[in-house]
Amino acid sequence: MMVRAPCDLMVLDAAELASLSGPAGPRRGRAQAEIGILPGGSVAVRGGRVVAVGLAKELRKRWKAVQEISASGCLVTPGLVDPHTHAVFVGDRAVEFEMRILGRSYQDIAAAGGGILSTVRAVRAASDAGLEKGLASRLDRMLLQGTTTAEVKSGYGLTLRDEIRQLEAVRRVGNRHSVRLVATFLGAHTVPAEFRKRRAAYVDRVCRRMIPEVARLGLARFCDVFVDRGAFTLAEGRRVLQAARAAGLGLKVHAEEFERTGISSLAARMGAASADHLMRVSDADIRALAASRTVAVCLPVTTLFVGEPRYAPARRMLEAGCAVAVATDLNPGSSHCDSLPLAMSLACLGLRMTPAEALTAVTINAAHALGMGWEVGSLELGKRADLVIWGVPSHRHLPYTMGANLARTVIVDGRVVAERGRLLKAR
Numbered sequence: 001m002m003v004r005a006p007c008d009l010m011v012l013d014a015a016e017l018a019s020l021s022g023p024a025g026p027r028r029g030r031a032q033a034e035i036g037i038l039p040g041g042s043v044a045v046r047g048g049r050v051v052a053v054g055l056a057k058e059l060r061k062r063w064k065a066v067q068e069i070s071a072s073g074c075l076v077t078p079g080l081v082d083p084h085t086h087a088v089f090v091g092d093r094a095v096e097f098e099m100r101i102l103g104r105s106y107q108d109i110a111a112a113g114g115g116i117l118s119t120v121r122a123v124r125a126a127s128d129a130g131l132e133k134g135l136a137s138r139l140d141r142m143l144l145q146g147t148t149t150a151e152v153k154s155g156y157g158l159t160l161r162d163e164i165r166q167l168e169a170v171r172r173v174g175n176r177h178s179v180r181l182v183a184t185f186l187g188a189h190t191v192p193a194e195f196r197k198r199r200a201a202y203v204d205r206v207c208r209r210m211i212p213e214v215a216r217l218g219l220a221r222f223c224d225v226f227v228d229r230g231a232f233t234l235a236e237g238r239r240v241l242q243a244a245r246a247a248g249l250g251l252k253v254h255a256e257e258f259e260r261t262g263i264s265s266l267a268a269r270m271g272a273a274s275a276d277h278l279m280r281v282s283d284a285d286i287r288a289l290a291a292s293r294t295v296a297v298c299l300p301v302t303t304l305f306v307g308e309p310r311y312a313p314a315r316r317m318l319e320a321g322c323a324v325a326v327a328t329d330l331n332p333g334s335s336h337c338d339s340l341p342l343a344m345s346l347a348c349l350g351l352r353m354t355p356a357e358a359l360t361a362v363t364i365n366a367a368h369a370l371g372m373g374w375e376v377g378s379l380e381l382g383k384r385a386d387l388v389i390w391g392v393p394s395h396r397h398l399p400y401t402m403g404a405n406l407a408r409t410v411i412v413d414g415r416v417v418a419e420r421g422r423l424l425k426a427r
Contacts, residue, residue, distance in 0.1 A: 004064040007046040008414050009385070012056040014071040015393040017041025018359060019053055020078055020378035026295055026323035026368040033356040035395060036378070041076065045385040048413035053379055069416075071389045074408060075398065077359065078379050079148025079386030080340045081366035084276050084297050084327035086186075087142075087152045088135045088166045091122035093333045097305075106258070106306050106334065107230050116156070116190045119332050123156040123166065131169040138330065139179045141338045144418050146407040148386040149367065149376050150179055151327075153224055155186030160210050163187050167219035178417040180386075182370045184252060185211065185220040188240045190231055203236050207243035215247035221371065222273060223247075226254035227263040234261050241270055250371060256280040258308075268292035274325070274369040278312040279303060286313070290321040295369035298361070299329040300346035301337045314351035324353070325369045326361035341406065344399040355396045385414040 019036035027034065044052035044063045052059050096109050096118075109115050123131070135152070142150060152174075154166035167183050174181035187210045188203070195202035214220050223244030227237035231254070241251050251272035255264040257279055264275040265288040275289060276297040289296050298312040314324055326347045329335040337343070340362050347358040367377025376384050389409040392398060398406060410418035417424055 002061060004062060007044045007051060007063045007065050009045040009067045009069070009411070010042060010059060010063065010065040011069050011071050011076060011387065011389065011411070012042045012059075014041045014076040014389070015039070015073050016395065017043070017053070017076045017379070018395050019380065020360065020364045021053070021380045022378070026365045026373060027360050028290075028323045029318055029321040032318055032324060032360045032365070033354055035356045035359055037395070043076065043379055043385070043387060045414040048385055050379055050381055050383050050385050052381070069389070069409065073393060075390040075392050075394055077388050077390065077395070078363045078377055079388055079410070079412065080146045080362045081370065081372070081377055082142065082147050082150040082327050082330070082340055082362070083274060083295075083325050083366040083369040084299060084329050085150055085152055086155060086329070086331035087138045087150070088131055088154065088169050089119050089123055089156050089332050090126040090130050090134050091119060091332060092336070093118055096333055097336070100307055110230055115333060117193055119156045120158050120192060124159070124162050128165060128169060131166060132173050135169055135173045136177060138338055139173065139177050140423060142340075143179050143410060144407060144421060144423065145339050145341055145405050146388040146390070146410060147340050148179060148410065148412050149182070149370070149372060151182045151184055151370055153184040153186040154220070155189030155224070158187065158189065158192040160213060163210060163214065164217070164219065167214065171219060178412045180376070180412070182222070182372065183220045184222040184224050185214045185249065186224040186226070187211070188225040188232055188237070190226065203232070203239060207239055211240075211243045211247050211249065215249055220249060222250040222252045224252040224254060227261050228254065228257050229259045234263055234266065237263050238266060241267070241272070245270065252276065256285065260285070264289060268294045273371055276327070277302070279308060279310050281313065286317050286320045286322060289317065295325050295365055296322045297325045297327050297369050298347065298351055299327055299335065300350045301343050302329045302335040303350060304346060305335045305337070311350040314347070314353050318353075318357065323365050323368065324357070324361055325365040326358060327366065341398060342403060345402040348399045355399050358399055359395050385411060387411050
């Protein structure tokens with residue numbers, strides 16, 4: 001008689017299990033639609049890690065679980081990964097939402113003193129407790145909708161003190177929240193008001209003071225820069241990225257959102273983890289991304305939210321062999337959205353991605369955009385046991401059932417942290 005090994009948890013008999021297992025690295029081109037479907041699939045967990053994936057009959061022969069959860073009739077996926085958010089802020093910009101409806105552009109609002117600088121003023125005036133409370137509440141909503149790992153950027157302080165305050169809030173909240181956080185320094189988000197006539201001095205401050213100090217304190221894994229009309233130039237962006245690389249930080253870029261600048265091609269050449277937005281990306285940029293390890297992160301909620309007519313050309317990117325991810329871009333001004341399932345729906349409708357491609361975009365490819373692809377993003381032996389049981393029978397139903405919270409059970413590191421729309425406990 002075979003002796004069964006003990007395990008902590010088994011999730012059993014899914015109508016469809018999408019493991020996202022496969023070769024190492026992000027999915028590219030046609031492979032982005034390969035999501036490792038296993039009808040009747042089950043998962044065994046021990047010590048917060050996946051120890052087996054297969055059919056329930058096979059798993060029960062080998063493992064004896066302390067807890068069993070039935071996923072009958074449900075879809076099971078890895079926990080979702082949101083690779084681009086600005087979730088640490090206070091206040092809102094609901095007035096700007098109405099202004100855009102009435103015809104004002106993103107740039108018009110920024111030129112009038114709104115936009116990013118409006119949130120900068122609010123963050124500078126906020127307490128540390130206020131920053132943490134706002135971030136934690138947003139993470140609660142993200143978790144309830146299946147997000148178990150998320151990137152969070154600074155960029156609403158624009159002084160060394162206030163950028164550090166944001167990043168320290170990310171660290172403190174991340175230490176106690178179930179959503180696993182990856183911090184990104186975005187001091188080069190925009191030029192602050194006090195440096196409007198001295199932008200070269202601000203870029204110098206970002207490169208010579210902010211980046212080295214953030215790296216010394218170990219507060220961020222990545223450094224980002226916003227290169228676009230009204231933000232930073234390509235030359236300024238190159239300098240920021242070079243300073244970040246010299247300090248040992250990974251690289252990310254806000255790229256080709258409102259006009260084509262070439263920063264995505266530069267990011268690919270410099271080995272950036274991701275280039276994000278890409279609504280105005282060129283064929284040359286797409287070829288550069290496809291030939292690199294840089295993940296192309298699309299933000300379809302933002303395109304809709306700011307009223308832009310052109311979505312990122314995800315189909316062209318996939319056909320060229322790019323690895324494509326999708327994020328919410330959660331922020332107070334241009335994407336007040338914390339739902340990755342809604343972003344998946346818009347990826348299908350606006351980016352013309354299939355449901356399978358969209359699922360890959362918010363799991364394994366999103367994980368690689370954060371340098372976390374070896375830990376999360378798929379249900380494979382040895383990876384963290386982050387998974388979601390969805391109240392739908394297949395991956396196609398997840399973006400198809402638009403706007404509903406379909407996450408029935410959310411599991412992080414092998415522990416149930418949310419059940420039927422209710423948070424159970426912090427990590």
